[in-house]
Amino acid sequence: MIEFFYFHLxxxxxxxxxxxxxxxxxxxxxxxxxxxxxxxxxxxxxYLDEMELAEQLGFDGLGVNEHHQNAYGTMPSxxxxxxxxxxxxxxxxxxxxxxxxxxxDHPLRVAEEVAMLDVMxxxxxxxxxxxxxxxxxxxxxxxxxxxxxxxxxxxDLILRAWTEEGPFCFEGAHYRVRYANIWPRPLQxxxxxxxxxxxxxxxxIQWAAQRRYPFVSVFTSAAQTKRLVxxxxxxxxxxGYVAPPAQIGCALPIYVAENDRRARTEAxxxxxxxxxxxxxxxxxxxxxxxYITEASLRKFIGTGLKHPSELTFEELEAGGYIVVGSxxxxxxxxxxxxxxxxxxxxxxxxxxxxxxxEKALKSMELFAREVIPRVRNRAT
Amino acid sequence: MAYRSEFVSVGGTxxxxxxxxxxxxxxxxxxxxxxxxxxxxxDSLAARFHVVAPDHPGFGRSSRSEWLRDIDDIVFHYVELLxxxxxxxxxxxxxxxxxxxxxxxxxxxPDRVERLVLTGAAGIKIDGVERFxxxxxxxxxxxLHLFHDPARIGALLPASPTQETIVQAYREAGSLAxxxxxxxxxxxxxxxxxxxxxxxxxxxxxxxxxxxxVDYAHAFVARIPGATLQLIRDCGHLVPFEKSSEFAQRVSExxxxxxx
Numbered sequence: 196m197i198e199f200f201y202f203h204l205x206x207x208x209x210x211x212x213x214x215x216x217x218x219x220x221x222x223x224x225x226x227x228x229x230x231x232x233x234x235x236x237x238x239x240x241x242y243l244d245e246m247e248l249a250e251q252l253g254f255d256g257l258g259v260n261e262h263h264q265n266a267y268g269t270m271p272s273x274x275x276x277x278x279x280x281x282x283x284x285x286x287x288x289x290x291x292x293x294x295x296x297x298x299x300d301h302p303l304r305v306a307e308e309v310a311m312l313d314v315m316x317x318x319x320x321x322x323x324x325x326x327x328x329x330x331x332x333x334x335x336x337x338x339x340x341x342x343x344x345x346x347x348x349x350x351d352l353i354l355r356a357w358t359e360e361g362p363f364c365f366e367g368a369h370y371r372v373r374y375a376n377i378w379p380r381p382l383q384x385x386x387x388x389x390x391x392x393x394x395x396x397x398x399x400i401q402w403a404a405q406r407r408y409p410f411v412s413v414f415t416s417a418a419q420t421k422r423l424v425x426x427x428x429x430x431x432x433x434x435g436y437v438a439p440p441a442q443i444g445c446a447l448p449i450y451v452a453e454n455d456r457r458a459r460t461e462a463x464x465x466x467x468x469x470x471x472x473x474x475x476x477x478x479x480x481x482x483x484x485x486y487i488t489e490a491s492l493r494k495f496i497g498t499g500l501k502h503p504s505e506l507t508f509e510e511l512e513a514g515g516y517i518v519v520g521s522x523x524x525x526x527x528x529x530x531x532x533x534x535x536x537x538x539x540x541x542x543x544x545x546x547x548x549x550x551x552x553e554k555a556l557k558s559m560e561l562f563a564r565e566v567i568p569r570v571r572n573r574a575t
Numbered sequence: 576m577a578y579r580s581e582f583v584s585v586g587g588t589x590x591x592x593x594x595x596x597x598x599x600x601x602x603x604x605x606x607x608x609x610x611x612x613x614x615x616x617x618d619s620l621a622a623r624f625h626v627v628a629p630d631h632p633g634f635g636r637s638s639r640s641e642w643l644r645d646i647d648d649i650v651f652h653y654v655e656l657l658x659x660x661x662x663x664x665x666x667x668x669x670x671x672x673x674x675x676x677x678x679x680x681x682x683x684x685p686d687r688v689e690r691l692v693l694t695g696a697a698g699i700k701i702d703g704v705e706r707f708x709x710x711x712x713x714x715x716x717x718x719l720h721l722f723h724d725p726a727r728i729g730a731l732l733p734a735s736p737t738q739e740t741i742v743q744a745y746r747e748a749g750s751l752a753x754x755x756x757x758x759x760x761x762x763x764x765x766x767x768x769x770x771x772x773x774x775x776x777x778x779x780x781x782x783x784x785x786x787x788x789v790d791y792a793h794a795f796v797a798r799i800p801g802a803t804l805q806l807i808r809d810c811g812h813l814v815p816f817e818k819s820s821e822f823a824q825r826v827s828e829x830x831x832x833x834x835x
Contacts, residue, residue, distance in 0.1 A: 333711060340749050340752045479711075484751065485753075489745065
């Protein structure tokens, strides 16, 4: 079985003309002077409408995520967007991909909010946990050298808050609460599913596999995704089980049009926006001190991989960072990825960069009507 | 001047230090860059003092330590190092983050610090005076801000970065971030505590410091009882690297004043 999710970044599309020349990044230092709240009002509502439509078109779930102080994604609180969706949808799962735990000052706020959403939605919430990207440690003043420790510790506290009867005492290195006792408790038992969206450090992958948390690769190349999923499967085996498809996910920007040529022509400027502008992030923003381990840094340098923001549209397509084409081409490609990875979760990033609404809607409809059934039929 | 490199275990933390020269012991605490190396300014100081130049934990060849959380940890680390080296009372000279550590050490253990030299010292924050954020910039750009004469940055840049120099720079940045990410390069409590410094203190500053502007020099002098100020002309933040002989001469004069 495959579950299809429609995922939104809610980008801020209106970058100034001189952006490419003058701004080192669309993160951290790009002034919010260019954010226009009136336009933002229209965009948020368009974006939410799209997600509601995705449910009607047959997507199994909707995905939101957390990013701070940038043009790439204007969703600093994924829980707020999940709340907006909870009341306007009835069937779709709502995947928060995810709450950036170390960036929060109090993990119980995450435990409470996700529990609220779970109760409100009748148990439709998937709770992804992430560390947040390097830039966000600059933007929010959180020490990146504490990132990993805060992530694990916040996770432990949240899981206990969801599953243990309170009050209980938790005294960690970063978070301390003597009377943890959240109201409401989550509806799903034992707790809302925890997913781990990641670009994959070894440590994180093993941690997820040990806990049987689904691993979702996000915007990685076909080769990287394969390597990460293999690592995850190997870690699962070490933990004594075989990772089922339901524990393996893949998130990619997708664009579907009537034929391949048209799809490429129509998608190109927006794919370029996403990778060359939205993801324009210098290395010292991406990897602030201590954000990754020395082992991961060595691996990163060793692969000599270019950052995807340095790749052309053709290279992105050839590398499998994106899937663009006719319904048949996209179905074939997804089926191929599926047989390579064995994923059971597929997450479509549909409104790419500064893509106008009409293109996004067309692509979403074609995907729902013509790609989902094809991939499903082949998958069975 | 002959010098030698050695390792000392400080509470289990392998600590690298370089020693050279004879005379009164002078603890030299390095800035954000250049750990683990003996520079011309060390050499000049070693002509008159017994220079002891350790690498901060997680810098140079000293091992990285999980216990390193904030500035106090490093201060106690150096008290312990002095114990290990059987140095009861020392002259202390620190630059930038090393100056911050030196000031904290002089406050925590006035009995161990005979005279104090703070050069371009971090550790305090003055409202309205901008400091350069080294975490926001690539290292090449940071180094340009540390010198008045950009030709001097070569001393601190590896000729051709290798995987190991990149990993080493990342490790040192991580150790610095432990101390200085937020609050950025200062201890909110230090400003008020500076008045407790008992050691005669010299504040040395590059007039053209674009990292911690010279307002900081005046602030340290105003807060430390009896402190004197030595401004260095045509010089940026890293005075010992940019004007090493002038630096060594001024510092030696000040330290010998007492030593003689």
